Amino acid sequence: xxxLRSRILGLAMLATxxxxxxxxxxxxxxxxxxxxxxxxxxDEHRWCPTPYSDxxxxxxxxxSRLGLQAARGGGKFDLTVTIFHATWVPLPGSAxxxxxxxxxxxxxxxxxxREGRPAVRLNAGTVRLEGxxxxxxxxxxxxxxxxxxxxxxALDGQPVDAPAWDAQGFLWLKRDGSAEExxxxxxxxxxxxxxxxxxxxxxxxxxxxTVSGKSREEDLSTILPDGWKLASIESPIPVAVDxxxxxxxxxxxxxxxxxxxxxxxxxxxxxRYAANARPAVAEQLIAFRARPDFRIVExxxxxxxxxxxxxxxxxxxxxxxxxxxxxxxxxxxERMRGMGDQKPAGLTIAREWWLDENGRALTFRDRLAxxxxxxxxLDAAAGQDLGSVRSGGQGQLxxxxxxxxxxxxxxxxxxxxLEATGRMPRAAALSATxxxxxxxxxxxxxxxxxxxxxxxxxxxDWVRGDWLTAWTLLDLFLLLIFALAVGRLWGKGxxxxxxxxxxxxxxxxxxxxxxxxxxxxxxxxxRVVPAGWGRRVLGFGKWIAVxxxxxxxxxxxAQQIQQALYPQLERVGWLGNARRLTPAELYFEQxxxxxxxxxxxxxxxxxxxxxxxxxxxxxxxxxVSSKKLRSKADLSTKENLNxxxxxxxxxxxxxxxxxxxxVSFGWNGPVSAAQQVKPVLISLTLERMLTVLRVxxxxxxxxxxxxxxxxGLAHLxxxxxxxxxx
Numbered sequence: 001x002x003x004l005r006s007r008i009l010g011l012a013m014l015a016t017x018x019x020x021x022x023x024x025x026x027x028x029x030x031x032x033x034x035x036x037x038x039x040x041x042x043d044e045h046r047w048c049p050t051p052y053s054d055x056x057x058x059x060x061x062x063x064s065r066l067g068l069q070a071a072r073g074g075g076k077f078d079l080t081v082t083i084f085h086a087t088w089v090p091l092p093g094s095a096x097x098x099x100x101x102x103x104x105x106x107x108x109x110x111x112x113x114r115e116g117r118p119a120v121r122l123n124a125g126t127v128r129l130e131g132x133x134x135x136x137x138x139x140x141x142x143x144x145x146x147x148x149x150x151x152x153x154a155l156d157g158q159p160v161d162a163p164a165w166d167a168q169g170f171l172w173l174k175r176d177g178s179a180e181e182x183x184x185x186x187x188x189x190x191x192x193x194x195x196x197x198x199x200x201x202x203x204x205x206x207x208x209x210t211v212s213g214k215s216r217e218e219d220l221s222t223i224l225p226d227g228w229k230l231a232s233i234e235s236p237i238p239v240a241v242d243x244x245x246x247x248x249x250x251x252x253x254x255x256x257x258x259x260x261x262x263x264x265x266x267x268x269x270x271x272r273y274a275a276n277a278r279p280a281v282a283e284q285l286i287a288f289r290a291r292p293d294f295r296i297v298e299x300x301x302x303x304x305x306x307x308x309x310x311x312x313x314x315x316x317x318x319x320x321x322x323x324x325x326x327x328x329x330x331x332x333x334e335r336m337r338g339m340g341d342q343k344p345a346g347l348t349i350a351r352e353w354w355l356d357e358n359g360r361a362l363t364f365r366d367r368l369a370x371x372x373x374x375x376x377x378l379d380a381a382a383g384q385d386l387g388s389v390r391s392g393g394q395g396q397l398x399x400x401x402x403x404x405x406x407x408x409x410x411x412x413x414x415x416x417x418l419e420a421t422g423r424m425p426r427a428a429a430l431s432a433t434x435x436x437x438x439x440x441x442x443x444x445x446x447x448x449x450x451x452x453x454x455x456x457x458x459x460x461d462w463v464r465g466d467w468l469t470a471w472t473l474l475d476l477f478l479l480l481i482f483a484l485a486v487g488r489l490w491g492k493g494x495x496x497x498x499x500x501x502x503x504x505x506x507x508x509x510x511x512x513x514x515x516x517x518x519x520x521x522x523x524x525x526x527r528v529v530p531a532g533w534g535r536r537v538l539g540f541g542k543w544i545a546v547x548x549x550x551x552x553x554x555x556x557x558a559q560q561i562q563q564a565l566y567p568q569l570e571r572v573g574w575l576g577n578a579r580r581l582t583p584a585e586l587y588f589e590q591x592x593x594x595x596x597x598x599x600x601x602x603x604x605x606x607x608x609x610x611x612x613x614x615x616x617x618x619x620x621x622x623x624v625s626s627k628k629l630r631s632k633a634d635l636s637t638k639e640n641l642n643x644x645x646x647x648x649x650x651x652x653x654x655x656x657x658x659x660x661x662x663v664s665f666g667w668n669g670p671v672s673a674a675q676q677v678k679p680v681l682i683s684l685t686l687e688r689m690l691t692v693l694r695v696x697x698x699x700x701x702x703x704x705x706x707x708x709x710x711x712g713l714a715h716l717x718x719x720x721x722x723x724x725x726x
Contacts, residue, residue, distance in 0.1 A: 074133050187213075197295065270331055348441045439671045463663065567687075665677070
């Protein structure tokens with residue numbers, strides 16, 4: 001029973017995997033191919049394509065043009081169908097006009113009644129259907145399957161240019177359309193659109209086609225303005241739209257309404273068609289659905305109209321409607337972004353961390369800036385122990401929020417410029433922003449004490465200075481080439497040794513990199529070059545390579561031993577203080593430079609600016625006609641917003657000033673308050689162990705390559721040519 005249950009479970013897993021592979025249009029693994037039919041027996045439509053708007057709907061056959069010839073004594077039809085899966089294909093006709101002598105690729109097939117319509121069952125492939133009709137007189141009409149898009153009709157041997165084919169799918173054989181000769185091949189196109197503001201911008205277009213004449217393909221020209229991308233289209237007739245927004249449709253007599261949705265992510269200043277495009281209409285009506293919480297815009301160059309005097313769609317009539325002459329562009333001018341002064345701007349945060357020598361905690365210093373803020377309190381994130389906060393150079397009192405017991409400060413200016421210091425324990429995951437507020441821009445600079453390194457950091461968009469991301473494709477290529485070459489010449493054990501030694505030392509300051517590869521060339525040629533002058537020249541080159549390697553390797557090994565004993569003497573190199581400013585730090589540098597270079601303002605203007613910076617949401621200032629009284633009120637307001645002179649302002653921990661090995665990381669966009677980073681650090685003890693291992697492996701590798709007889713590594717160099725030794 002246990003074996004039976006295991007087999008059933010295994011077969012169920014095979015069925016799931018095979019069905020998933022078929023749904024994803026991926027090849028079925030060879031091991032599952034014998035089970036493919038059994039696993040997908042219930043998914044009979046898996047090979048049928050689906051429309052873009054409904055993945056559950058399957059189109060299992062696609063008909064081409066239907067040819068129909070009718071005469072007094074009877075008629076015949078021909079139709080080519082592409083079938084993706086065995087299915088029923090409807091035929092033109094009904095119970096009163098039943099198709100006879102139906103053949104599929106020349107072979108007779110049975111015609112059965114299916115849902116009141118004649119139909120045949122066909123297998124996958126391309127099939128040409130032919131059939132005939134028998135009647136004493138031409139019937140008034142024949143039902144045509146709705147899947148047919150193009151029809152060629154001939155009555156009594158004469159082609160009918162304008163067959164009467166209504167929207168219900170009936171072909172009227174006794175309506176030849178001769179009375180409508182004046183309207184032959186008439187096409188009228190009207191475009192209505194609704195522009196929806198936001199990110200992205202959406203352009204909803206309704207295309208109204210009025211068609212008369214014969215069934216044909218029409219080029220409707222360009223329906224999408226320049227820069228817009230088509231997202232979806234709904235049409236009762238076959239249509240195609242290319243990348244430039246040009247539409248073609250297979251039309252027939254009637255009135256048809258098409259719906260197209262397009263989008264764009266940028267912020268266009270103009271609404272226009274491309275220079276080489278031919279618009280589908282000369283004049284277009286556009287409604288605008290504004291989002292005042294997002295922004296306020298104005299159309300310039302497109303006059304507004306009274307929609308009640310037009311045939312504009314009913315669902316957009318409550319919106320403002322504009323008339324656009326498509327031969328000229330109109331502008332979209334932004335009057336106000338979001339809610340103006342009432343909309344808070346995003347915060348820019350630059351953080352700097354210092355790791356303690358024991359690696360148990362970190363000291364942080366945060367610099368926050370943001371103009372026109374609406375936030376009146378900033379709370380520190382969990383695990384952040386605030387020590388001191390300064391706003392505009394003035395110390396701020398740190399209090400606890402009674403709602404969440406989080407330490408924070410009250411913000412008393414709308415133009416935020418704040419500096420905070422504190423401590424936080426080292427944990428597996430650290431808060432990215434350090435505050436219970438989102439940030440529009442965030443960068444962090446992590447300072448590591450001597451002997452500590454960052455192996456990798458997860459959670460940020462980019463990292464500079466860790467060991468993992470320091471590897472480039474060229475570095476990995478050289479590592480693999482060197483290890484494979486050594487393994488091919490000296491054996492697999494030697495290849496593993498070369499991989500570990502070369503990989504551990506590759507990114508160390510002063511490590512020989514390319515000298516190892518140069519040395520391999522004469523060592524490998526030494527095995528195949530015969531004795532003579534060529535071998536003597538090769539030996540001379542080999543000794544030069546050996547000497548260059550030793551001149552670089554010996555100081556490097558000494559430096560490695562020195563830094564293991566005294567980490568403070570480590571050569572940091574490119575991973576140290578020389579680094580580029582992060583975007584947030586660059587922002588603060590520019591702010592500081594702008595403040596330093598700003599000209600001194602008159603006393604009255606300076607007082608007015610200080611009062612404006614200290615203005616809060618309670619609107620405590622009143623309009624006073626006298627400038628002197630207003631100045632006194634401003635100064636009084638500024639004094640009222642200051643802390644009590646007797647209040648004890650926290651000074652916080654001492655901020656380290658040392659710089660050693662620095663790692664910077666950040667994000668390319670907004671960062672939420674819940675975002676965390678996970679640093680993986682290499683401690684001083686572990687780094688010392690890695691240094692000892694690195695030195696030992698390098699010495700073992702050098703001894704093996706140089707052929708030191710008593711190195712104890714003879715087992716690694718199994719199969720090595722003795723002539724290679726120095």
